[in-house]
Amino acid sequence: MIMTTTQQIITIGVMSVAVMFTRFMPFLLFPSKDKTPRFVQYLGEHLASAVFGMLVIYCLKDIEFGFLASVEGNRTYGGMLELAGVAVTILLHLWRRDMLLTISGGTLFYMAMKQLIF
Amino acid sequence: MSKKDFKRAFTLSLPVLGAYWFLGITYGLLAAGMGYPLWISATMAMTVYSGSVEFLALSLLSGTFNPLSTFVVAFVVGARHLFYGISMFDRFRGAGWKKPFLIYFMSDETFALNYTQGGSFSQQLWVSILDFSYWLSGGIMGYVLGTTMGDGFMQRLEGLDFVLTVMFVAIFMDDFVRHPHSHSSAWTGICVASACLLFFGSQQFLVPAMLGILIILYLKYKRSDL
16 A cells, blocks of 8 residues: 555544544524524525435436447446336325335335346 | 434434345355455445545456546546535534544445434444444455355345345435425436436446536525525
C-alpha cells in the first residue's frame, strides 16, 4: 500500500469531517434561536418528496435499459426485472400501505425471479 | 427512551436491518478482500457512516495521499445530506441533547424513516442507533466472513441488494400517498434526476440534479409567495 498508516488515519478523518459537515451544515448555517427563514420552511415541507424521487432514480442509475443496453450486457433483460420489481413494490404499497409487507414482498419477488428464472 | 419507543423503532427499522446487513457484509467482504485491517473498515463504518463514501474510500485508501481532493470527493458524494438537514431543520427543534446524535446518525435510510414516520425524539433516536448498529455489525460480519469463507456464500443472497431500491420506492410511495400537496415536488425529483442521469451519466448526475431541484423549488416558492 502506498499510504502509511498515519496517512490512512488522516484520510479517514478528513472523509469523516467532510461527511459530518454535510450533515451538520444546515443546522450551523441558521442559528436555531432565530426564526427559520421562510424558504427553508418551504423546503422543509417540499424538499423531502423531491429527494425521495431522486433517490429512487439514484438506485436505478446503473441499470442498462433495453434501448440502451448492448446484447451481451443484457444480463437482466434490459432492466425488465428491475422495472417489474419496482412495479410490484408500488402495487403492494398501494394495496396494503404496510411498509414491511411492501419491502419484503418486493425484495422476495425480485430475488425469486433473479435466482429461479433469469 | 421508553420500551414502547424502542419496540416501535425496532419494527420500523427491520427493512434497514436487511439492507444494511447485506450492504455491510458486502462492504466488509470487500475490505477484507482488498487486504485492509479490520480497524480501518470498522473505524470508517463508525466515523464516516455513509455507505457510498465508504465504498469509495476503499479505493481512495489504496491510492496516493491527498487530503484536499479526499475532502472534496467525500463532500460531493455526501452532499445529499445537506437536503436531509434542511428537511429536518424545524423538526429537530426541541430535541435537546438528542439533536447532535440525530444529526450524526442521519444516513439516507434513517433520514427517510424518521422523516416519513415521525414519532417522538426518543423513537427517532432509537431508529438512528439501531440502523447504525446494523451497519457496523454487518461490516464486521462481512470482514470476518471474508477472511474465513469463500465467495460461494454470497451467491445464495443474489438479488438481496435490490432491497435498497425497493425500500426507497416504498418510502417514496408512502410519502406520495400521505402528502398529496407535495406531489409536484415528488415529480420534480423524479424528472430532474432522470434528465440529469441521461445528460451527465451515472457517476456525475447527483450534484446537478440537486441544484436543479433547488432551483425549481425556489421558482415554485417565489410563485406561491406572490
